[in-house]
Amino acid sequence: MPDLTLYMPDPASIRVIECSPPSWMVQLALEEKELDYQVRSLSFAAGEHRSPEMLARNPRGTVPVLTDGPIAVYETLAIVEYLEFAYPAAPLLPNTNPLRALALTRLHESSHLKTAGMGLFSYLMKTRGLDLDPNEVDRLAVAFHDELFYWEYYYGISQFAAGSALSYADISVFTYVAAAAHLGLPLDERYPNLKRFYERMKGRISVVTTWPPWKPTPYAYLAETM
Ligand SMILES: N[C@@H](CCC(=O)N[C@@H](CS)C(=O)NCC(=O)O)C(=O)O
Missing domain, CATH: 3.40.30.10 (Glutaredoxin)
Known part of the structure; x- marks a missing residue:
């Protein structure tokens, strides 16, 4: 056990x-x-x-x-x-060399999205609303968008980051995309592939069970950046 x-x-x-x-x-x-x-x-x-x-x-x-x-x-x-x-059961990495190579690449590549996302999230978390510098929000948001574009491209190629099955890269990317949506990122306008991926993921039991206690209306921090 x-x-x-x-x-x-x-x-x-x-x-x-x-x-x-x-x-x-x-x-x-x-x-x-x-x-x-x-x-x-x-x-x-x-x-x-x-x-x-x-x-x-x-x-x-x-x-x-x-x-x-x-x-x-x-x-x-x-x-x-x-x-x-x-705990290898219910594997979250593919078992063929080509797909595993891709899944591992995408997983480690998602560290770039994490760095950019956490840069923005930490600033918003640590700075009082009145002290927020809009130029700094924009600068951090642009770095985040630069990373999101890679994933927009990848999710246009296949349903998941490495083929047709969920792997760690997907759950990594999903958490940053969901947090961005919570901050008001208009996914449907700029990221149609990410939007479809996000909606697919939202239907998974794992996601429904662990959804953060977010209010239904997103913030507007990312509504107009770019
Ligand atoms: N490299 C670490 C970083 C994780 C990370 O950024 N965690 C944040 C929370 S989202 C944290 O613990 N921050 C606390 C702090 O830096 O004092 C990992 O991947 O586990």
């Missing part, structure tokens, strides 16, 4: 974004693999992710952190690689 615990932020403690995309990605992987796990929600606002207990699990004080009994893993890509190795 797995003894899995996912340490992730309490969404209510993350201003504006109200979600941790990398933590959500790991949670989606656990759900897709239908593994038993528990979530330990940490208040970011109260600094619980940097408590002595958490720093013992991850000296960098970041989340997600996954424990499997006495084993602690941090860094999102390490966590999903560990999950695939320890």
Whole structure:
């Protein structure tokens, strides 16, 4: 029996974004693999992710952190690689060399989207509304758009990032696209392929089960950037 615990932020403690995309990605992987796990929600606002207990699990004080009994893993890509190795059932990587190569490439490539997305999300999260500099929002949004365009292209080629089956790259990309939609990104206007991908993913049980507590009306931070 797995003894899995996912340490992730309490969404209510993350201003504006109200979600941790990398933590959500790991949670989606656990759900897709239908593994038993528990979530330990940490208040970011109260600094619980940097408590002595958490720093013992991850000296960098970041989340997600996954424990499997006495084993602690941090860094999102390490966590999903560990999950695939320890719990291969319901694989989230293809089993042929060409498709696996593509799936791994896309998974690691999604780190660029993550860097650009987190740059923008962190700024919005850490800056009080009145102090927001519209030029800085634009600058960060442009970098994010530059990355989104790659994925718009890839999802025009195939349903998923590596062929016709879901793999880790898809759940990674999805969390950033969903967070962007929450911030008001008009997907249908600029990203029709991403929009279709986003809607397909939204129908998955894993996504429905773990959907962040977002209000139905998106913010407008990304409504007019570009
Ligand atoms: N490289 C890490 C970064 C994850 C990350 O950016 N986590 C954010 C939350 S979304 C975090 O823990 N921030 C807390 C901090 O930097 O103090 C990973 O992939 O797991």
